[in-house]
Amino acid sequence: MKDLPPESSSIWHQDESLECVSVIPEMPNTATFTFRAPSGALFDFRPGQFLTLELPVPGGAVHRTYTISSSPSRPRSISITVKAQKGSIGTRWMLDHLTPGTRLRVMGPAGLFTHTTVAAEKYLFISAGSGITPLMSMTTWMFDLGTEPDIVFVSCARRPSEIIFRQRLEHMASRVPGLDLHWVVEAPDRYAPWTGYRGQINQLMLGLMAPDYLEREVFCCGPDPFMQAVREALQGLGFDMDHYHQENFQAPVAVPADAPPIDDVVPDEDIRAEVTFALSGVTAKVAETDTILAAAKANGLNIPSGCTFGVCGTCKVRKTSGDVHMVHNGGISDEDITDGYILACCSNPIGPVTVEV
Numbered sequence: 559m560k561d562l563p564p565e566s567s568s569i570w571h572q573d574e575s576l577e578c579v580s581v582i583p584e585m586p587n588t589a590t591f592t593f594r595a596p597s598g599a600l601f602d603f604r605p606g607q608f609l610t611l612e613l614p615v616p617g618g619a620v621h622r623t624y625t626i627s628s629s630p631s632r633p634r635s636i637s638i639t640v641k642a643q644k645g646s647i648g649t650r651w652m653l654d655h656l657t658p659g660t661r662l663r664v665m666g667p668a669g670l671f672t673h674t675t676v677a678a679e680k681y682l683f684i685s686a687g688s689g690i691t692p693l694m695s696m697t698t699w700m701f702d703l704g705t706e707p708d709i710v711f712v713s714c715a716r717r718p719s720e721i722i723f724r725q726r727l728e729h730m731a732s733r734v735p736g737l738d739l740h741w742v743v744e745a746p747d748r749y750a751p752w753t754g755y756r757g758q759i760n761q762l763m764l765g766l767m768a769p770d771y772l773e774r775e776v777f778c779c780g781p782d783p784f785m786q787a788v789r790e791a792l793q794g795l796g797f798d799m800d801h802y803h804q805e806n807f808q809a810p811v812a813v814p815a816d817a818p819p820i821d822d823v824v825p826d827e828d829i830r831a832e833v834t835f836a837l838s839g840v841t842a843k844v845a846e847t848d849t850i851l852a853a854a855k856a857n858g859l860n861i862p863s864g865c866t867f868g869v870c871g872t873c874k875v876r877k878t879s880g881d882v883h884m885v886h887n888g889g890i891s892d893e894d895i896t897d898g899y900i901l902a903c904c905s906n907p908i909g910p911v912t913v914e915v
């Protein structure tokens with residue numbers, strides 16, 4: 559085959575740009591983009607994690623975070639499935655301009671929303687719209703393991719024709735008995751009879767779809783109001799919310815993902831610190847409560863950033879000396895921390911600090 563990538567057993571690192579190799583339209587304004595590493599490196603990630611893409615939109619690059627929709631059990635390529643909302647800039651650019659052969663800077667993978675760190679026998683996956691993508695990755699992973707999963711999979715959409723991955727999920731469900739699919743739509747498509755659930759997901763539906771929901775580990779992904787409705791429904795049913803997990807790109811999760819490098823120091827706004835940006839030859843006097851990212855911006859330096867709350871990993875820089883107080887939300891791996899990297903958006907300098915910027 560002409561287009562086979564070079565054989566490689568090395569693991570892809572974000573220093574290497576990725577090449578788009580296919581674009582599959584899923585439905586209007588929604589497409590799956592698949593990437594490969596030109597070196598042939600393999601992708602190692604946990605199902606449910608995300609990537610941050612640097613998108614060269616007119617007017618300057620923007621960074622956008624997308625959950626991976628493919629599974630690490632198929633490590634030669636990696637896919638994201640994106641849906642352009644009204645007014646979207648980055649995703650719109652992807653749908654209109656990103657074609658096979660284009661290379662992009664991509665950061666990650668990162669994120670804590672994964673079933674692989676939770677020991678559970680039974681799962682209840684609940685999604686709305688493009689929130690289905692991390693759950694698709696988790697389901698494909700379990701399917702590819704060859705063992706029989708026990709998943710009740712609920713996907714909500716406006717109409718049946720807007721259920722992303724419906725055929726792929728139905729194919730998997732036809733091969734393993736432990737994948738139980740349920741669709742909930744607001745309204746049927748015109749001229750297409752619909753016998754599934756209609757309306758907004760509620761307690762009654764949850765009880766019918768998964769009578770043993772109290773025994774299941776719940777993973778939920780979708781717009782904030784949707785996840786809030788699911789949380790309230792489960793709480794009302796007496797569900798133990800320690801077994802509830804949700805993906806949330808909008809708001810920081812107030813749970814430190816990892817022990818900060820100095821866990822007994824709390825940044826104090828009255829204490830001064832000093833950040834040296836070694837490659838730029840700039841030294842800034844700041845308060846401990848200022849982030850490295852804010853210090854860079856205030857001094858005219860650009861550290862690429864995306865989420866600004868420690869999720870996407872875009873602002874990762876290497877610290878060559880000094881200490882920081884970093885509380886992130888999964889945007890950096892333990893290996894990177896060991897190698898001296900920090901996330902500039904959520905790292906506060908404690909005393910003199912030097913970074914490679």
Ligand code: FES
Pocket residue numbers: 862863864865866867868869870871872873874889901902903904
């Ligand atoms: S900008 Fe997203 S982790 Fe810092």
